[in-house]
Structures are given as structure tokens and as C-alpha cells.
Amino acid sequence: MAILVFVETADGELRGSSLEAVGYGAALAQQLGVQASAIVLGTNLSQDKLAKIGNYGITRVLQIADDRLNQGVIQAYSNALGQVVSAQGITTVVLAKSSLGDAVAARLTVKMQAGLASNVTELPLSVAGGVFKLKRSVFTGKAFQITEVKTANKILALKKNAFAPVPSSDSATVEQISVSLSEADFGAKIIKTDKVTGELLLPDADKVVSGGRGLKGPENWGVILDLAKALEAATGCSKPVSDLDWRPHHEHVGQTGVKVSPNLYVAVGISGAIQHLAGVSSSKCIVVINKDADAPFFKAADYGIVGDAFEILPKLTKALQAL
């Protein structure tokens, strides 16, 4: 029995949500009394950065230093991980939910004949008899379910904030391993990537500031961006805002967009439709700023300010800068 944590990179850094998965994997290994390793595919990270995985609780890092894996090619990734899992005697794979992680985990499930629990929100409630009882988010954030995974092999895909690791100064040793990948594994070619760089990614963020149709137009987004910057937050938006192309689609939060669970979610000029709430309701603290005191969002909020966003946001930004 051993645990493997799949670690993703972004912009040449370790992804924040993957570090939560590392912390989770380490804690789970302790709960089960087994070994945990982490795995990184490709050569996007310097050896220094790989060693930092140790800060989050796993000191054995495996790397497949194949440049072809610097891009997230789904089939190549799942075939590589499938080989690692059998060579290393892995029974449980832990990963953070993401566009690549989800796609890879689903294929790996079939290779491992593993029960997969997705949107896991905390450590297993019980592991007695090798059966994991896992709490996970279902019905798009409207409910939780306790799911039992009884199979010998298991895959756990974690929701953001399922675990809050406390970094230590431990560093990891990196072992190079190799797998055999054929041209066919790279048959689907990624021909171009359009991606913002140097920006905090919404699914990784601990704080999020979102704007809705109440902001009236894309030219008014400055107040949102300033507040987000002062908070070190990522920016999000409601669906109509991305439908109108005021903001890019990957910022759209809610039932049909990104589901977030940050520590702080600030909603500005968003009415609080049930489809929007579904994507944010597991946030730890919700702040709502809306000029309509009857906006439904206030019912889901911890703090509220009734008023005009264009007057309130600059005040908040200023107060933050003065901290």
C-alpha cells in the first residue's frame, strides 16, 4: 500500500491546489501508516522548486523528466501515471481537481480499476477495513454526500480547500524515473495555448473578488481589479458578464462555471441567483456589496454593504493599502 500525489505546475511554479493535495496525501499516509510519494511530469520546474514539495509533507518526489510532458497531453499523462502506479505499488492516487487532473484521473481509474471519489472536501471520516468514507460536494455545491470507496485501489480528486497544509522547512529528494511512451500517446497535438500568465488563477486562489452586471460595462472593471490587487485576490465574474464578453470565460463562477471555495469571496454587483450561489457557497467567508438591500445574495453572506460599488470599492482598496 502506498500513496501517490499527482502535482501540477503553472507558469514554472508548483500549483497551489497541488500543494494542498501534497499536504492531504501526507496526512492520509499518516492516517493509514503507509508511504507517500509525489510525482511531477515534465521539466517545467527547477530542481529547487521540486525540493520544495517537501515543505508540504512529502519528501520523496518522482520526476519523469521527458520534455514532451511539459504540455498536459491527457493520454500521455494517464499512460505515464498508469505505469508509475504499477511499478511503484501505488494503491491510492491523490490529486487536486483541475482541467488536466480530472481528465487524467478518469482514464487512470480504468487502468487501476479504482473507485474514484471526486470533489472530496476533507480527510476520510474513516478508513476502517480499507473502506474510505469520504465527504464530497455534490449537486453543484448544494449538498454533500458521504461516499464509500471499497475497492483496493482508490483515486481521490480534491476540491479546493479540502486541506490546509502548514509548510515546514523539510525538503524533498528527487528521483528520476522513466516510463515508455509511444508517439501514439502524443497523437493529439496541442497546437496553441492562450493563457494569462503571472496572474493568480481563480481555482487556486485563497481570495476572490467577483463582479456582476451591476458594474455596467467592462470599462468599469478598474475598481474590481484594484480591490483584487490590494487583497492579493483572483478575479471572477457572473455568467452574464462572461456571456457579454466583458470578462473572459475562465473567470465565470457558478453552477456552469468555475466552482470556487476560497477563504474569502467578495461579490460586487451580483444579485445572487441560485446558479451563481451554487459555485461559491462553500467559501469560508462571503462579502456582498450591492445597491439593492433586497438582493438575494445577502441571505448567503457573512458581511454585507448596501450601496454603490463605485463609491465603496475605492474606500476598501484604500483601507487595505493603509494596513
Added chain:
Amino acid sequence: MKILVCITHVPDTTSKIAFMNSDTELNKAGLTFVIGPYDDYALARAVEIKEAQGGTVTALNVGLAETEPTLRKALAIGADDAIRIDADPTDAYFVATQIADIARKNGYDAIFMGRESSDYNGGQVHGMVGEMLGMPSFSPVMKVEIEGTKVTLAREIEGGKEYIEASFPLVLGCQEPIAEWKIPNMRGIMSARTKPLQVIAPVSQENLTSGGHYELPPARSGCKFIDASEAEKLIDLLKNEAKVL
């Protein structure tokens, strides 16, 4: 072009979710069931492709008899025929096994699904089916363009998109803006009544996971209002009371 579209039968997105039988079962009373929102995008794009290039669209659902109105709606939107695999879809692996079995028997060029179901939100079934059939799988796909045997896809990634060149056969998990949802017209609704809907018994497959009881998220303790004239007080509360700064 022979396309299989897999659709879920799920509560409408505006539904308030409640449970019964000691929180072990969804309380369906008063809920309206619809085609899953992402599955609706998959279906709309599949129908567009069929209309442009010819071929057939088959809608498939793994579910009990209660899902038939949802399959009829898919027929009204433009699917040519429908298949219902008569089983309670409680585990993604079980569902994927059923879909893969039908696909092996019928041989489709492409299998379109939603990026995720809105009940269990696993986002898994397409990847599983792809692996079971030895086909590539891509999700979440925002755009699919076909030119001969070449398929160009846009897949959403965190902070942007990647463009992929692939070929048939393949499995896609779709999301907006891949196509506009189609609303059935009168002619569609009439013809849906006579289009074939086949009911097939499931192949045997053990469930790899099992669902226990449900919980609703804890209610928030109530909203503390801060007067707009002293908005900056919020920062102090976030720092010292909520401790999130």
C-alpha cells in the same frame, strides 16, 4: 458521421435540493428534471454537425423509466433515435461501462457528453469511456470544428484555452460556448413521439463506489451589515473577526 450523445436527467439548475429517508435519498417531489446543462450543449453541437454534414445522432441515457421524457426532449431537439439503459446510475464507472458497451456494439465516430453532470459533478464518465474504448478523450471542450478527418478543439484550461488537433474516433466533454442551446419546436416535439426509443438491459458491472447519506451545507449565521458611509470598517472585521486577511 455517427454521433452518440450521452445525456443526464437532472434537477433543473434553479432547484432547491432536499433529502428524505434519513437523508439517504434525493427528495424528487416538486423538482423539474431537465437534460443536464452541459449535455444540452453537447446535444446542440452534435445536431449542428449532423445538419451540416449528414449522419445520425443517437441520444443515450443510463437511467430508470422516469428519464424517458428527458430522452424524448433530446429527440425533439434533433436526435434521430434514443437508447435507455435500464439501470439506476449510481456510480460513474458503472455508467461508463454501459456506454462503452453500446459504443463497441454500434461503432460511433464521436461520443459527445457534457463536461460534468450537475448532480454528481464528477466530470469522469467521458474519460472513463475513452480509456475503456482506447479512444482519446478531451474535456472541457468549448469549440469543435471538423474538416474532413481532422478535428480542431478548444479546451478550457485554468486561465485560458488550449487548441488541440485530433482525429476520429474520440470522446468529448462539452461546455459553452460550443453551441447555442436548442429549444424544441412544435415539429420536433411531434416527430419525437414516433422516433425509436430502445430500452436495453445493462451489462453486469459492480459499483466501485457507493453513496451514503447526504448533508446540506451549514446555514450561514446571518449577514452583518456595515453602513456604506463607513465601508472601511469591513477590512477591520475581515482581519480581526473573520480572520481571513
